[in-house]
Amino acid sequence: MAVAACLALGTSAGAQDEAGFQSYLATLRTQAEAEGVSRATLNAVMPTLTLNTRVIELDRAQPGGDPNAAPPPYAPYRMQHVDAARISRGRQAYQAQRWRLQKIEQQTGVPESIMVAIWGNETNYGKVMGGFDLPRALATLAYEGRRRDLFADEFIASLKMMDRGVSRSQLVGSWAGATGGPQFLPSIYLRLARDGDGDGRADIWSSEADTLASIGAYFANAGWRPGQPWGLAVNVPTGFDRSQITNRTLSPRCPRVFARHSGWKTMAEWRALGLVPQSRRWPGDDVLATLLEPDGQGRTAFLLTGNYRVILDYNCSNFYALSVGLLADAVEQ
Numbered sequence: 001m002a003v004a005a006c007l008a009l010g011t012s013a014g015a016q017d018e019a020g021f022q023s024y025l026a027t028l029r030t031q032a033e034a035e036g037v038s039r040a041t042l043n044a045v046m047p048t049l050t051l052n053t054r055v056i057e058l059d060r061a062q063p064g065g066d067p068n069a070a071p072p073p074y075a076p077y078r079m080q081h082v083d084a085a086r087i088s089r090g091r092q093a094y095q096a097q098r099w100r101l102q103k104i105e106q107q108t109g110v111p112e113s114i115m116v117a118i119w120g121n122e123t124n125y126g127k128v129m130g131g132f133d134l135p136r137a138l139a140t141l142a143y144e145g146r147r148r149d150l151f152a153d154e155f156i157a158s159l160k161m162m163d164r165g166v167s168r169s170q171l172v173g174s175w176a177g178a179t180g181g182p183q184f185l186p187s188i189y190l191r192l193a194r195d196g197d198g199d200g201r202a203d204i205w206s207s208e209a210d211t212l213a214s215i216g217a218y219f220a221n222a223g224w225r226p227g228q229p230w231g232l233a234v235n236v237p238t239g240f241d242r243s244q245i246t247n248r249t250l251s252p253r254c255p256r257v258f259a260r261h262s263g264w265k266t267m268a269e270w271r272a273l274g275l276v277p278q279s280r281r282w283p284g285d286d287v288l289a290t291l292l293e294p295d296g297q298g299r300t301a302f303l304l305t306g307n308y309r310v311i312l313d314y315n316c317s318n319f320y321a322l323s324v325g326l327l328a329d330a331v332e333q
Contacts, residue, residue, distance in 0.1 A: 021051040024143045028155060037159045045135050045159060045168065052140045055132065058175045059141060071260065074294035074319055081121065081323040082330065090120045090331040100209055104196070108216040109226030115215045117328035118314065122183040126208065129181065130174040134158050138177045138186075151177070157186030164190075170205050180204030181211030182218065192217045222313040223306070229283055230311060230325040231304040236293070237274040244273075245291060254316035261304065262291040270303055280329075294318060 029046055094116045101112035123129050138155035142148050154177050162168060173179030177186065181204050184193060193202035196213030203210045245265065251258035268285035278300065289303040302322065311321040
């Protein structure tokens with residue numbers, strides 16, 4: 001009887017969640033109508049939506065992180081994300097797309113290798129793009145309520161994509177709403193997706209040209225500075241006094257990410273402090289950079305320019321951004 005009661009309770013709770021979700025969809029529909037989504041799209045999508053409890057489970061399982069805990073080492077992450085297989089596939093993609101990449105770099109100023117590295121990190125060069133129905137996942141996350149405004153806006157943006165001609169079958173991606181080769185959220189697609197092959201559509205799901213052009217457009221929009229590297233690996237001298245490079249400003253965005261960076265200094269100043277590049281030559285003396293030691297003192301450190309901050313704009317994680325930069329360097333060798 002106890003087991004049966006528990007099962008009945010679970011079924012009842014599930015039914016209540018679904019009923020609450022269906023009630024909330026009326027609110028979403030009203031918001032979408034107010035933002036100009038067509039009645040045809042709303043009538044095609046809204047009746048098909050049901051609560052996706054798996055999406056809620058995945059969202060709630062995301063690590064919050066103890067703000068006082070020491071960050072984990074970078075080396076294991078690097079071995080997984082800048083591995084020989086990903087580098088090899090990246091080089092193949094780089095060579096196959098050179099004629100296209102060169103054109104995009106000329107238009108945007110974004111290096112070919114950076115576009116390839118983003119593509120490789122996000123979807124393994126288009127092989128792994130997710131299998132969740134985006135409107136259902138985004139409506140579910142909006143209903144859950146922890147970040148309701150964000151996901152309600154993204155849900156409505158996914159409907160606007162359909163109004164622009166994107167089919168419902170294409171609206172598939174990660175549980176958190178990212179889609180296509182660049183893993184754009186719907187709002188980013190609406191702003192920055194590009195037609196790279198001239199067929200009149202921004203097809204980031206099956207067109208490599210559109211995927212790469214869209215990544216280039218994103219980085220150009222985020223402020224990539226042509227001719228400047230993302231950063232360089234350096235050795236820090238033994239006995240280096242880190243108190244002289246303390247970062248005294250607090251970033252309102254991703255504070256834990258930026259808290260690991262030093263204050264800004266020019267490359268000439270870093271060189272005067274005894275730092276030595278491991279391979280890449282020094283950029284111009286006036287280029288500003290911060291220091292990051294992801295595996296602690298005595299290990300490889302990195303001087304990071306403003307272009308590194310552009311990578312962080314794509315995904316605000318030091319491990320992610322370092323892996324993009326290192327993969328880009330390896331791909332173009």
